[in-house]
Amino acid sequence: MLAPDLLRAEKPKQEAERVLHALEHTEEGVVMRFAPNPSGPLHLGHARAAYLNDYYVRRYDGHYVIRIEDTDPRRVEPENYGLLLDDIDWLGLKVGEIVYQSDRMDIYYEHCRRLIELGGAYACMCDAAYFRDLKLEKKACPCRNQTIEENLDLWDRMLEGEFCEGMITVRVKTDLEHPDPAMRDFSIFRIVDAPPHPRVDARVYPMYNFSVVVDDHLLGITHVIRGKDHIANTRRQRYIYEYFSWNPPVFKHYGRLSIGGVVLSTSAIKEGIVSGAYTGWDDIHLGTLKAIARRGIEPDAVRKAMIDIGMGETDITFSWENLFAQNKAIVDPKANRYFFVPDAVMLPVADAPAHIAEAALHPNEPERGVRRLLFEGSVILPKGEIEGRTMVRLKDLFNVNVAWEGERPALTYAGESLEEARKAHAPIIQWLPPGQARDCTLKTPEGDIEGYCEEAASRELNRVVQFERVGFSRIDSVAVDLVTAYFAHR
RNA sequence: GCUGCUAUAGUGUAGGGGCCAAUCAUGUCGGCCUUUCACGCCGACGACUGGGGUUCAAAUCCCCAUAGCAGCACCA
Known part of the structure; x- marks a missing residue:
C-alpha cells in the first residue's frame, strides 16, 4: 500500500513554461524597457509588451526599466500616473527602475x-x-x-x-x-x-522618435521588443543613432494582437465612463487590466497567455479561451467551493428529516474542511434544473422526487442513497437552506444573474471561489443584504 | 497611392531542406474517475493560403498571386 503523501508528491504537473527564442548579443548583459504613456490605464495589449520584455529580463537576469513616456501634455492626465503604477504593480514585473521622460527635458x-x-x-x-x-x-x-x-x-x-x-x-x-x-x-x-x-x-517637447533614441542610449537599453507598428519608427530612429555614432539596441517587433469582445480604446472608455455606459476603468466590458483583475483573472495567467503567444510577427487574435484555461489552472487548486443558485425557487421537501449537510470546501483537499448546511424543511433550488425531472439529488444532502401538478413542482424526500440517484440518472444539483442564503448578484459580461449564494461565501471577499456547476467567480463586495460576485469563467 | 512585414488545426504555438503522413497547449467529442457540467486520467477530431520553380528531396529556399496587417503626424 502506498503512503498517501507519496501519491500526492507524484503529481507535480507544473507544466514547463514555454521557452521563447534566445536573444542575440546578450554577452554584455541585458537591459530592457517597458514604455507606456500615461493616457489611460493599461490593457491586455500593454500586457504583452510588458511580459515579453519581462520574460527576457528574468531569463538573462537583466535590468528592467519602466519608462513613462509623458511628452505629450495633451495626453497626460495627472491621475493616470497613479493608475499606471497600480497596473505595473499588479503585473508583477521585475522592475529595476522607473523613469519619467518629463524629468529629462x-x-x-x-x-x-x-x-x-x-x-x-x-x-x-x-x-x-x-x-x-x-x-x-x-x-x-x-x-x-x-x-x-x-x-x-x-x-x-x-x-x-x-x-x-x-x-x-x-x-x-x-x-x-x-x-x-x-x-x-x-x-x-x-x-x-x-x-x-x-x-x-x-x-518645447521632444517627439517620440527623438526622446526614445536618447533615452534608450543613455539608459543603456540593449534589446527592444515592441509591436510592429513601430517598425517604421525603428528605421527612422536609425538615422539618429547614425548621427550620434551610437550603437542601436537589438530590435524585435511582434505582430498585432486583436482582442475581441472587449473595449480597449482609451477615448472610447473615457466617453463611456462619462456617459454612464461603463461604471469605471474596471467595468466588466473593458479589456483593461483593472477589469480583468476584477473578474478574478490572475496576473500569472495573463503572463502565461502572453508568453505562449510569444513574439510572432503574424497578426493574431487574442484567445480568451486560452487565458481562461491558464487562469483555471492557477485558481482551481485555491478556490473554495460554494453553492450559488440562480433562477431560484424555494420549495418544501415533504417527509424529509432534518439534516446537516457537510460539503467539502475543496474536493481534492478534504483537510480544508467543510461548509455545514442545515436542512430544516425547505430548500432553494435552481428552477431550470428540476424542470422535466422526476428525481434530483441535492448535492451532499439527499435525493428528492419531483412531482408535477401542472406548473407546480412538489418535492418529496427520496432517501439518501447515492446509488439510487445514479441509477435513476438524477442530476446532482446545488441547493441552499433558506436560513443560510444571501442575495447574490453574479455579474457577467452578458448581464447580471440574480440568485442566492451561501452565507459563508461572503467571507471570501476579494477572493476567487468556485460556484459549483456555475463557474469561477470573484467575490467583489459584501453588503448586509447582498453579495456581488464577478464571473470569470467556467 | 507609396513603403514594408506576415501567412501551420476553431484559437495560440513548435518546426528554418530529408528524422514531418508535422509538436505542444487550448477547444470539441467520447470514455474513466467523481456526491460540481470543477480537477485528474485515457482516447479521438482537427492544419502546412494558392500556383509555379530550385532540388534526388520543400511546411522549410526562390518567384508570382491572394489575403491580412503596419507606417506614410509639429501622437506615443
Missing part, C-alpha cells in the same frame, strides 16, 4: 543642440501641410539649407519662447529620396502652448 534639449551641430537636424518653419506635399514629391523645403548657425539660433529662440505652437519644428535630415515617404525628414521637436504639462514647465 533638459537632456533632450541638449542632445537636440548636439544633433543640430552635427548637421543632422534643422529648424523648419514651413506649414505642416505644405511640408507634407514637398515630402511626397521628394523635394527639400527652404529651411533645409539653413546653416548650422541659423538652425542653432532658431533652436535657442524656440526654447526662449519666441514661437507659438505650429510655427516651427525641428526635423532630422534623412534622405529625401527614400522610397518610403515616412522616412523623409521627420519631426523631432514641437511646441505645445496648452495645456501645461502637469509635471514640468515646458513648451
Whole structure:
C-alpha cells in the first residue's frame, strides 16, 4: 500500500513554461524597457509588451526599466500616473527602475543642440501641410539649407519662447529620396502652448522618435521588443543613432494582437465612463487590466497567455479561451467551493428529516474542511434544473422526487442513497437552506444573474471561489443584504 | 497611392531542406474517475493560403498571386 503523501508528491504537473527564442548579443548583459504613456490605464495589449520584455529580463537576469513616456501634455492626465503604477504593480514585473521622460527635458534639449551641430537636424518653419506635399514629391523645403548657425539660433529662440505652437519644428535630415515617404525628414521637436504639462514647465517637447533614441542610449537599453507598428519608427530612429555614432539596441517587433469582445480604446472608455455606459476603468466590458483583475483573472495567467503567444510577427487574435484555461489552472487548486443558485425557487421537501449537510470546501483537499448546511424543511433550488425531472439529488444532502401538478413542482424526500440517484440518472444539483442564503448578484459580461449564494461565501471577499456547476467567480463586495460576485469563467 | 512585414488545426504555438503522413497547449467529442457540467486520467477530431520553380528531396529556399496587417503626424 502506498503512503498517501507519496501519491500526492507524484503529481507535480507544473507544466514547463514555454521557452521563447534566445536573444542575440546578450554577452554584455541585458537591459530592457517597458514604455507606456500615461493616457489611460493599461490593457491586455500593454500586457504583452510588458511580459515579453519581462520574460527576457528574468531569463538573462537583466535590468528592467519602466519608462513613462509623458511628452505629450495633451495626453497626460495627472491621475493616470497613479493608475499606471497600480497596473505595473499588479503585473508583477521585475522592475529595476522607473523613469519619467518629463524629468529629462533638459537632456533632450541638449542632445537636440548636439544633433543640430552635427548637421543632422534643422529648424523648419514651413506649414505642416505644405511640408507634407514637398515630402511626397521628394523635394527639400527652404529651411533645409539653413546653416548650422541659423538652425542653432532658431533652436535657442524656440526654447526662449519666441514661437507659438505650429510655427516651427525641428526635423532630422534623412534622405529625401527614400522610397518610403515616412522616412523623409521627420519631426523631432514641437511646441505645445496648452495645456501645461502637469509635471514640468515646458513648451518645447521632444517627439517620440527623438526622446526614445536618447533615452534608450543613455539608459543603456540593449534589446527592444515592441509591436510592429513601430517598425517604421525603428528605421527612422536609425538615422539618429547614425548621427550620434551610437550603437542601436537589438530590435524585435511582434505582430498585432486583436482582442475581441472587449473595449480597449482609451477615448472610447473615457466617453463611456462619462456617459454612464461603463461604471469605471474596471467595468466588466473593458479589456483593461483593472477589469480583468476584477473578474478574478490572475496576473500569472495573463503572463502565461502572453508568453505562449510569444513574439510572432503574424497578426493574431487574442484567445480568451486560452487565458481562461491558464487562469483555471492557477485558481482551481485555491478556490473554495460554494453553492450559488440562480433562477431560484424555494420549495418544501415533504417527509424529509432534518439534516446537516457537510460539503467539502475543496474536493481534492478534504483537510480544508467543510461548509455545514442545515436542512430544516425547505430548500432553494435552481428552477431550470428540476424542470422535466422526476428525481434530483441535492448535492451532499439527499435525493428528492419531483412531482408535477401542472406548473407546480412538489418535492418529496427520496432517501439518501447515492446509488439510487445514479441509477435513476438524477442530476446532482446545488441547493441552499433558506436560513443560510444571501442575495447574490453574479455579474457577467452578458448581464447580471440574480440568485442566492451561501452565507459563508461572503467571507471570501476579494477572493476567487468556485460556484459549483456555475463557474469561477470573484467575490467583489459584501453588503448586509447582498453579495456581488464577478464571473470569470467556467 | 507609396513603403514594408506576415501567412501551420476553431484559437495560440513548435518546426528554418530529408528524422514531418508535422509538436505542444487550448477547444470539441467520447470514455474513466467523481456526491460540481470543477480537477485528474485515457482516447479521438482537427492544419502546412494558392500556383509555379530550385532540388534526388520543400511546411522549410526562390518567384508570382491572394489575403491580412503596419507606417506614410509639429501622437506615443
